[in-house]
């Protein structure tokens with residue numbers, strides 16, 4: 001593929017896989033937050049499961065940082081990843097605080113199958129052999145699904161319950177949006193230089209993230225376990 005054709009790889013992939021992308025970013029779980037019909041037991045289930053996920057996301061982000069320090073040709077990558085890691089520390093505190101508020105015991109959350117699958121997928125990406133462009137694509141996709149989803153719940157006309165506004169602002173804020181933009185720029189830069197085979201792997205990884213995100217929302221949205 002010639003370099004011109006590879007420009008803006010991420011946008012090209014989002015367009016190409018728009019049905020799946022929209023499935024992840026406009027899931028019924030999110031739409032139910034936005035229209036105010038969400039069952040709080042679903043939110044509580046999501047909260048407990050996402051706390052487990054975020055704890056696994058920390059070593060994953062650290063593994064991307066490690067790859068940036070070895071492979072990246074741009075020093076600013078490290079700073080972007082590091083700022084993400086720093087906010088994860090804050091996020092873990094928020095989860096604990098929020099869980100106490102909603103009476104969700106975090107010490108004995110039973111990890112749901114969909115969450116297990118997602119965590120296992122993250123583990124597979126932490127292997128040293130997985131290319132920087134591939135893991136960066138995953139990092140961008142994971143963060144962006146949350147950003148696009150929760151910012152939708154803050155748009156004009158949404159009837160998000162006040163109790164859930166803080167959660168929506170975590171990922172729906174302008175600051176988090178800018179962070180995702182930085183991730184996208186880096187992902188695009190890496191993908192533009194990637195050989196075709198690596199590019200294919202990154203695309204498959206992007207699709208897998210979307211599927212896992214949909215399954216994660218399904219799990220949260222589903223009836224009482």
Ligand SMILES: Cc1ncc(CO)c(N)n1
Nearest residue numbers: 050053054142143146216
């Ligand atoms: C499942 C899931 N995807 C993405 C994010 C964003 O960090 C999260 N906290 N949880």
